Amino acid sequence: MPVLPNPVQDAFDYGVDAMQRWILLLDVLRRRGDQFIEHSKQGKPPVLTFSNEIVMDGRTLKRPCNYMLLRILPDPAVGTDLTKRPFVVVDPRAGHGPGIGGLKPDSQIGTALRAAHPCYFIGFHPEPVPGQTLTDVGMAEATFIEHVGKLHANANGKPCVIGNCQAGWAVMALSAVRPDLMGPIIIAGSPLSYWAGVKGRNPMRYLGGLYGGAWLAALASDLGNGRFDGAHLVSNFEKLDPANTYWKKTYNLYASIDTEGPRYLDFEKWWSGFFLLNGEEIETITDELFVGNKLSTGGIVSKDGHRLDLRNIRSPILVFASWGDNITPPQQALGWILDLYDSVDEIRSREQTIVYNLHQDIGHLGIFVSGRIARKETAEFVENIDLIDLLPPGLYEMVIQPKDTAGPGADLIAGNYITRFEPRTLDDIRAMGTNTPEDDRCFATVSRISDINKGLYTTFARPWIRTFVTEPTAQWLRLTNSHRAQYYLFSHLNPFMAPIEQFADLVRENRRPVQADNAFLKAQAQVSDAIVQSLDNFRHQRDSTVERLFLDIYQSPLLQALVGLAPPGEEAPSPSHVRDEAFDALIEKRTAEIKSRMNEGGLREALIRVLVYARRIKGGVDERAFHTLRQLRNEYPEAERLPLNQIRAVFREQVFLMLIDEAAAMAALPRLLPDQKSRLDVVALAERVLASSGPLDDEQRARLGEVEAILAGDEGEDGETPLRIVPRNGGSSVTEAAAEISRATTRRHAGSTAKAAESSSSKAK
Structure with a gap:
């Protein structure tokens, strides 16, 4: 017969389990506080797990x-x-x-x-x-x-x-x-x-405007006697997700207290390490980056x-x-x-x-x-x-x-x-x-408001604050910061935490976890979900309010005019792309230098051109092709291999040649490969690299056929006229040319592929 649920027994079991988990939770928080103090005494070294x-x-x-x-x-x-x-x-x-x-x-x-x-x-x-x-x-x-x-x-x-x-x-x-x-x-x-961001989803970018700009960072630095407390940055981070900060993080530890403790303590060792920045550093970051x-x-x-x-x-x-x-x-x-x-x-x-x-x-x-x-x-x-x-x-x-x-x-x-x-x-x-341009005008207005407020603070308030703030005052403010205080509160420094360690040891010896199907445990999870949902709803309402308030303030034409922004359409609030005439001249010179080497190179350069040409239709780069190229490179004595930085330079130059003048780069292939064996090799090697990502499709074979026609010289076999390269823009498509190419290359392809396969291992570099 099925066992009927016993509400009284379930309640008793859950009560024991809940009390034990509560004591174990307090013990983990105690160890967290002691860990925080010990890590501080050691000088807060990096929390790396590696020697x-x-x-x-x-x-x-x-x-x-x-x-x-x-x-x-x-x-x-x-x-x-x-x-x-x-x-x-x-x-x-x-x-x-x-x-x-x-x-x-x-x-x-x-x-x-x-x-x-x-x-x-x-x-x-x-x-x-x-x-x-x-x-x-x-x-x-x-x-x-x-x-x-x-x-x-x-x-x-x-x-x-x-x-x-x-x-x-x-x-x-x-x-x-x-x-x-x-x-x-x-x-x-x-x-x-x-x-940058999207309306309704990225509220953090609005906070600088609602705080009046970067002057608060300057104030926090002055209250720290010239040093900014990193706990303020942690506070901003935690406010973004109140459900996680105020409930989920601790609840997840409580709900899985038998297994979650070590992971929680490892993370908290890093999370509780609050570091300092000089005032100049944080002010530069907020002025130049976050707000500016x-x-x-x-x-x-x-x-x-x-x-x-x-x-x-x-x-x-x-x-x-x-x-x-x-x-x-x-x-x-x-x-x-x-x-x-x-x-x-x-x-x-x-x-x-x-x-x-x-x-x-x-x-x-x-x-x-x-x-x-x-x-x-x-x-x-x-x-x-x-x-x-x-x-x-x-x-x-x-x-x-x-x-x-x-x-x-x-x-x-x-x-x-x-x-x-x-x-x-x-x-x-x-x-x-x-x-939108309107959004950028709002943020440009914030930047100017920030400069004004920072100037007012620096001129009128900073001298007085610096007069009264001493290093002991700054240290007291850091010690009493709520983010640090919580660690001291749950450490051995709190006499009320003294018996927790003994209680926790006793609990671990007599641990009675409740069964997963316990009705009260399920109710606990439901209550937790409801709390998370309510905090998430609060966050959504808060974020939407922040966004509406920001836009209502900084979309004001009056405010934008007061800070010096011209009417929309007459002035771009954000800098436009700056033209660098010296760089343009350098590009022209560099392009001419690359084009002058159109006919220089050997099998390596030719192979790159062929691969770029054959892959242009698909466009993407597959790691299998790269690994195949690396295998080809490793098949040769180390003394004959180019270092990676030189390969990168050669590869990029050949790609640029194909971008600058694809037709001329491909037409120069016979001059890069003067002998018949190297011409057979380049097609076979290209096919090997392309096939590493899957069977070649008709378009790829058609392009390899064009390469063979180019390498055949001014006149193809049997007096056939060589095929023209399909233009990069316009002209007939590769698909339309595939049939013609196939007819012109079928006889030649059958014989050349076999020969190339035999010679590729000894000729390619």
């Missing part, structure tokens, strides 16, 4: 700062391949301390180590060096990365630098100033276009007159963002591209390669700490970093899909996923959502 050693200390540099370079010691079971490019992970200095990029084995650092890459980490100490500026920090980071490059001068490529959140825009700015310094850049969850939005518009000018222009970056840029990120939505992560460029051709003219990958739901912190992100997206970034370094200039989306183990070229793919790089246009970025 490391200090390589350079920024406090010893000519212009000292509180940054440091660490070498991550490799896993003895994996070792390090010194031929692979090093990875340098830079963590954000945005309230918390360093280490989030290596908080656990499945992380950015862990992924790079498992792939046998040398790995380094740029972290920082809790307190800034007196007088240090963002420029000093940038110079230190440049010194560190340059040092890593020298340590691995024989590696196949310059260091790959990963910049998380705040560190992302700092790395981008550094690369714009020192374009020769680093290899590919991976910026994860990094805001670069601070005004000057990074992507070329508005930042150094004291020596140099303009910071992101168009100067020559390293490939990989942007990783998420639709679930309420700190850095995709619009802020990618909007800088629209700020700087009118077309993809402009991106190519700057020899820039920009790749983006968008996750559907992961939150801001999950981008850096989620294990599933590390096992999929981060792993694919690391595995394909050399391919990213070789991509032709342009704009791409990185598409990651599960690998078909029975599909073509499956043996070429090491992991569980296959990666493609699909060409994109600026319209694809615009489709994510952009500001």
Whole structure:
């Protein structure tokens, strides 16, 4: 017979379980508080889970700062391949301390180590060096990365630098100033276009306007006696999601107290590490970036007159963002591209390669700490970093899909996923959502209001505040900050927490968890869901109110006129794309130089041209083709192989030749391949590379047929007239020409393919 439910017994069991979980929860909070105190006593070292050693200390540099370079010691079971490019992970200095990029084995650092890459980490100490500026920090980071490059001068490529959140825009700015310094850049969850967003979804961008601009950052710095408390930044972060801050985070710990404690404490060790910034640093960030939005518009000018222009970056840029990120939505992560460029051709003219990958739901912190992100997206970034370094200039989306183990070229793919790089246009970025001109006028008004308020504060209030604030006062304000106080409250410093440890030990010895089907446990979950829903509703109402209030204030024509904005249509509130006449002249010179080498090269250059021509219809780049090319390269003695940086230069030049004058570049193939064997080889090798991604379609075979006709010389076999290349724009389509090409090449193709297969292994380089 079925056992009937016993409400009295269920209530008793649930009551025991709930009381035990409550005591265990208090014990975890006690350990969290003691961990916070102990970590502070140790000087708040990076919370890395990997063994490391200090390589350079920024406090010893000519212009000292509180940054440091660490070498991550490799896993003895994996070792390090010194031929692979090093990875340098830079963590954000945005309230918390360093280490989030290596908080656990499945992380950015862990992924790079498992792939046998040398790995380094740029972290920082809790307190800034007196007088240090963002420029000093940038110079230190440049010194560190340059040092890593020298340590691995024989590696196949310059260091790959990963910049998380705040560190992302700092790395981008550094690369714009020192374009020769680093290899590919991976910026994860990094805001670069601070005004961008979508109405109804990105309320954080409105807060600067409602606070009256950047003067509050100056006030907070003065109250800290010249230093800004990172706990204020943490507070802003937590306010974005009150349901998680005030309920879900602690409830999830309580509901799963038997298993969740270690993970919770590991994360809290990082979350509770509040670091300081100099007043100049935070004021520059708020003035120039958050409120001024000057990074992507070329508005930042150094004291020596140099303009910071992101168009100067020559390293490939990989942007990783998420639709679930309420700190850095995709619009802020990618909007800088629209700020700087009118077309993809402009991106190519700057020899820039920009790749983006968008996750559907992961939150801001999950981008850096989620294990599933590390096992999929981060792993694919690391595995394909050399391919990213070789991509032709342009704009791409990185598409990651599960690998078909029975599909073509499956043996070429090491992991569980296959990666493609699909060409994109600026319209694809615009489709994510952009500001209207009216929106930009609102934010431009905020920027001017901020300057006015900052000037008023600096002139009339700052002198008085600095007179009365002393270092003991600043320390007392930091200690009594609510974010720190909660850790002291639940630590051994609170005498009421003294018996909790003994009670918790007793509970663990007599633990009686309730059954999952307990009616009261189910009711508990329902109550929790209702609380979360009510807090989410509050957040939605608050955010919509913030947006309406912001727009009501800053859309006012009177306010816009008072701060000096001309009427709509007469003045652009945001800077337009700046024309660089010197760069235009350089482009013309560079184009002429490339065209002058149209007839230079050999099998390597010819193969690149053929592959570009054959792949132009599909457009995308598949990692299997890249791995096949790498296999071809490895088939030859090491002395005959070009270093990766030289291959990249050759590859890019050939791509540019195809973009500048495709017909002339293809017509020059016979001059690059003077002998018959090399001509057979290039077609066979091209077919091998193309076939790695799947069987060739009719269009690809038609294009290879055209190549064979070109290589046949002025007159084809049997006196047939060689076929013309299908024009890049206009003219008959490849599909229409396929039948004619097939008839002209069938006899020749049958014999040449067999010969080429025999000779390809000994001739291609």
